[in-house]
Amino acid sequence: MKKYYxxxxxxxxxxxxxxxxxxxxNEILETLRAESRNLVPLSMETCIIMLDPDAQKYTxxxxxxxxxRPVNCLSCKKNRPAIQKAVSRRKGVVISKTDPIIxxxxxxxxxGPEAAMPVFVNDEILAVINVxxxxxxxxxxxxxxxxxxxxxxxxxxxxxAKNHWAITQEKIEISQKxxxxxxxxxxxxxxxxxxxxxxxxxxxxxxxxxxxFLDLEGYTRLSANKTAVEMNxxxxxxxxxxxxxxxxxxxxxxxxxxxxxxxxxxxxxxxANAVNAVKAAxxxxxxxxxxxxEMASRFEPVNVNIGINSGVALVGMTVFKGTLETRMxxxxxxxxxxxxxxxxxxxxxxxxxxxEETRKMIDGLWSVYDMGFVSLKGIDQPLKIYSLLNNPFKxxxxxxx
Numbered sequence: 201m202k203k204y205y206x207x208x209x210x211x212x213x214x215x216x217x218x219x220x221x222x223x224x225x226n227e228i229l230e231t232l233r234a235e236s237r238n239l240v241p242l243s244m245e246t247c248i249i250m251l252d253p254d255a256q257k258y259t260x261x262x263x264x265x266x267x268x269r270p271v272n273c274l275s276c277k278k279n280r281p282a283i284q285k286a287v288s289r290r291k292g293v294v295i296s297k298t299d300p301i302i303x304x305x306x307x308x309x310x311x312g313p314e315a316a317m318p319v320f321v322n323d324e325i326l327a328v329i330n331v332x333x334x335x336x337x338x339x340x341x342x343x344x345x346x347x348x349x350x351x352x353x354x355x356x357x358x359x360x361a362k363n364h365w366a367i368t369q370e371k372i373e374i375s376q377k378x379x380x381x382x383x384x385x386x387x388x389x390x391x392x393x394x395x396x397x398x399x400x401x402x403x404x405x406x407x408x409x410x411x412x413f414l415d416l417e418g419y420t421r422l423s424a425n426k427t428a429v430e431m432n433x434x435x436x437x438x439x440x441x442x443x444x445x446x447x448x449x450x451x452x453x454x455x456x457x458x459x460x461x462x463x464x465x466x467x468x469x470x471x472a473n474a475v476n477a478v479k480a481a482x483x484x485x486x487x488x489x490x491x492x493x494e495m496a497s498r499f500e501p502v503n504v505n506i507g508i509n510s511g512v513a514l515v516g517m518t519v520f521k522g523t524l525e526t527r528m529x530x531x532x533x534x535x536x537x538x539x540x541x542x543x544x545x546x547x548x549x550x551x552x553x554x555x556e557e558t559r560k561m562i563d564g565l566w567s568v569y570d571m572g573f574v575s576l577k578g579i580d581q582p583l584k585i586y587s588l589l590n591n592p593f594k595x596x597x598x599x600x601x
Contacts, residue, residue, distance in 0.1 A: 215353050225259050225361040232354050236331060236347070244311060244332045248319075248354065249283060252326040252362070286316035286328050292348060294339050301332070312337045317347040321359045329354065404516030404533075408470035410477040410508060410558060411537045412451065412463040413544035414442075414484065417503040419459035426499075434499055435459060438491055445483035449476040454531050460544070464532045466515055474510045474561030478588070481506045481552045488550075503550035507543025510557040511536040542576040543585060552588040559586045 218231050229248045236246035250259055282295040294315045300308040312333040319327035329351050333339065416435070423431050439461065446453060450472075451463040463480065465473040484504060492501040513532040531537075536557075543553040559568055566588055573582040 225358065228357045228361055229259065232350055236329065236350055244334050247330040249328045249330055251328065280314065282314040282316035283328050283330060286318050287325055290318060290325065292317040292344060310335055313339055315339050315344065315347060317351045319351045319354045319358065321355050326358055327354060404514040406512050407466060407515050408473060409513045409515060409532045409536065410465040410473035410510040411532055411540040412477045412481060413507045413541045414461050415505045415544045416459040417505050417548060422500065441487050441491055442484050445487055446480050449480035451476065451480050466532065470510065471561045474558045475565065477508045478562055478566060481508060485550060505544055505547035505550060506552045507540045507547060508558050509536050509540035509543060509555035510561055513537055539579065542579060546574065546576055554586050554588065556584055
């Protein structure tokens with residue numbers, strides 16, 4: 201008797217150790233089947249019949265010795281008397297006289313006694329362990345109790361594996377939903393959510409940024425001769441072609457407003473922000489030149505006016521809390537942003553206008569045209585601004601503010 205209990209203990213420990221390193225349900229089932237064959241002498245095959253309605257979602261057919269191919273054990277064995285009695289009685293049973301197993305090709309397999317042990321998870325039978333022995337063999341009490349041990353281990357393992365599968369599916373669903381939403385969420389916000397979600401609730405911080413505003417010149421004039429759908433399609437096509445140049449330069453598209461975009465560059469290096477903003481501006485203009493050629497049969501040429509400014513801004517989540525919903529947006533706010541917008545408004549003919557701080561950051565990298573002090577709408581004092589000379593769209597005159 202002492203030897204018997206020692207054997208049961210060693211078997212439980214060995215199986216638990218083998219199952220500890222996997223969450224994959226089929227690996228668990230295969231391990232339990234292999235152990236059952238070892239523990240029950242002269243068994244022809246061990247099947248684990250999954251009764252869980254969701255089983256097909258997280259398991260696949262196992263290789264069967266009787267069929268010599270992977271088989272869904274439920275479809276093969278569900279009508280066997282041993283299985284039905286084990287489920288109806290909610291306990292292990294042994295059937296001494298059994299019918300031969302009929303293969304799909306019509307051939308039969310003669311079997312001996314057949315045992316079935318239900319596998320419980322939270323008092324629900326999710327599976328049945330079924331052992332088919334060779335003809336002329338008898339199941340011993342020792343075999344029966346070993347099967348009971350296996351069923352308890354199987355129940356724990358299946359429960360953990362099923363929960364793991366459910367969590368994995370939930371993560372996949374969340375990822376898919378985020379993927380669908382990603383076009384509407386700036387890259388900076390996605391990175392925050394993925395790496396450190398609690399930052400969404402933190403106060404804004406002051407940091408060096410460069411802000412780029414772009415505006416489609418003549419949008420109102422073009423709208424007079426086109427339908428709303430045609431104008432929407434034009435803007436979508438143009439802005440879609442600007443996305444890659446913006447992202448290649450490290451910019452985040454922060455806001456869209458009809459015929460305009462706001463883009464934030466917020467690398468830790470203030471100079472890099474300004475340089476990247478200017479690179480993006482030239483790339484946008486080059487792509488716009490190509491688009492004007494491609495769309496010549498549908499639209500008049502469209503100039504893209506750009507304003508860039510650099511400096512310290514308040515960067516972070518802006519939260520608007522209403523009684524029905526809360527809206528959050530990631531932005532850079534303050535005078536730096538306001539001036540960039542005013543520069544884009546002041547520009548014409550495809551000009552790229554920059555503020556004093558941006559000029560200092562890019563000094564020596566690009567030639568600039570000093571436009572002197574100008575009065576900009578919404579800004580009290582005249583400010584010195586600059587135009588990038590190597591902008592092929594630049595015109596010599598500018599409208600009064």
